Amino acid sequence: MADQKASTSIEAVESGLAAQGYIASRQIATAVYLSQQIEKPILVEGPAGVGKTELAKAIAAWRGMKMIRLQCYEGLDEAKALYEWKYAKQLLYTQILKDKLGEVLGGAQTLHAALDQLHDFGDVFFSKEFVEPRPLLQALEQPGGCVLLIDEIDKSDAEFESLLLEILSDFQVTIPELGTVSAITPPTVILTSNSERDLGDALKRRCLHLHIGFPEQRLEERIVESRVPGISQTLRRQMVGFIHEIRSLDLKKLPSVSETIDWARVLVLLQAAELDTEIVKDTLNVLLKYEADIEAAAPQVTTFIARAARSNVFG
């Protein structure tokens, strides 16, 4: 019974994401379902442009939650990711309150009494009002929950990973002056990585590890169908077949799903009915991002088109 419930829920995830224009494979849907059930972040790895960031957006749109995005880069630190004290506001308030301070302390006879009175106000300047919440803290403070996207975690420094550990495992952060802030509703956390460097084991251990590769031909066709509705079925098949042929080449950067979608849009704009050598050669720069890659692929174009067309007939 539990099993049946699970598989229907996984299908529900799949169709929910599909409604947002994100065609998920079974594995992705399982990951999303599990992360919700056992409250674990998902670490998504894979080549650029296969829809890692899109997944987070689709989940947010599907569940109708706010998406908070933290883009990682080298040198990102807790002041930019977690929280910061509003120094200027603190400074301003101390200036304004200077006069009030005289009044408050006026009644005190001795230095000790004044100090005691001061201690009562001591923490005023390190209270919630003076904290500037950055994405991670914002995510914890959303009453209705949210999708927290930590993008390209591999770009950040190794120290930043350790900063994330507390928030990933317990959904809380500790601010020394204020204490521990726990999430009102645990956010759905998605981390993405291009595997530019190996992430630490401690971080990986806290996450579900999902690898998104290039999709199968059928799946990619469905993705194009949902993203570029104006494209005809024959052209769609042909172009996806062509891209799969291109991916078999040894290139510097293989075209990924985002390039497929861009290309489909371009072909629709150019009102191409089907692929031919001319149009492919003219638009190859949409697919391939390096001059060397274009040069390597150009001589093969005719063969690939023929092959894509043939598989189209039999497929």
Next chain:
Amino acid sequence: MRENLHRFFRAARGVGVHVSPAESIDAMRAVAQVGIADRAVLRDALLLTLAKSQDEKLALGDCFDLFFSQPEPRQERPESVDQDTSQEAEQAPSSGAASEADGGSPQQEQLGPLAQMLLSQDRNTIAAAIASASGAASLSDIRYSTQRGIFSSRILEAMGLQRLRDDLDELTATNPALAERLRAALDALREAVRDTVSQGLALYAREEAENLRNEILRNAPLARIERRQVAEMRALIRQIARRLRERYSKPRKRQRRGHLDVRRTLRRNAAWGGVPFLTAWKRKHRDRPKIVALCDVSGSVAQVSDFFLLLIHSLHEVVDDVRSFAFSSHLIEVSEILESKSPEEAMSEIMSKVGFGSSDYGSSLVDFEKEFMSTLTPQTTVIVLGDARSNNLDPRADILRRISERSKRLVWLNPEGRLAWGFGDSEMPRYATFCSVVRQCATAQQLERAVSDIVAPYQ
């Protein structure tokens, strides 16, 4: 099911997937959520929670398929029992012993549980019995292929083989046809158990066997390695490279607490009128190692140089800049060949260019000084790999002195043992005076240590 999952975790550790207790708890929770009915979903759930990289996913996927394919060979087995017995059953009436078959049933009740189970031909019961018996015999402790026999007999023992033997003895006297059937079923059972044990060996013992083989390989002299082991050695070297990368690629910047960077502090606090709320501290930037490697590729040293070059060139993340030179009688730069080609191709190209000469350290050093001396900077570590046997030609140790003066460190790795240095045509003692470090480097283990020592001072 929990028992099964625990065994799966052990098997997963066997294929090299690191499964910590916390991860196994997560996997348990995930499985509790998705259930076990749909195998594809179960597989996805386990891959998501346990595997932490693409390689691990592949390994774990294979392991999953192997692990959960277990019931199938068992199902085939009783089928053959089926065939055997059905043949028997066909033969039985033809021999006119139908009455015997009828009379067999009260006799069956006197038999032991195992015999009854075998005769009833209930596949699922037999499979379950084998599984629980392998649990009792702690099959997951199997480590070496030589243990196969003992585990098979332990499992059969746990299933009640003793009682079955007694039954058989009895039956041969009273009911030969039934005894024959039982014997055939027993043979089939033996086979099924043997398969189970083989599978257990494949699942649980892989790690141990691999460790053992690697341990032997690590300490084998590189120069005298057999041809069939070269591929394994390459894999081992790649493993070493990965380990070194993980260890040394991380911290390059280190904060120097206490040294205020005044300029950056002022700039950062400009918004608050120069009141220093945020402080910036000076950082010490650490250089990544720059390495110039000179490798002797003559005769017996060639193989060691091969592995050394492979290792050094797979350390991109750790080492900023490697330039490699190969020599026997003269010297050429080989960095490009090594970068652009596969290890096998690169090595054969290098050998065809400079290999197979008698080594002449003097003229090779002259070559280096003439063309490449400018590559040396005060940050460079120079590594010379060779046996320093120069066929009694002029060793030109003066050039080595100049190299050592221009560079940060000069490390000499010699595949020969210390005892051989200085005997025959070995010029090692003369060269050694100009080297910062001289080490013996004949096995993979020594190679790892040598490279690790070269990279470590840059951290």
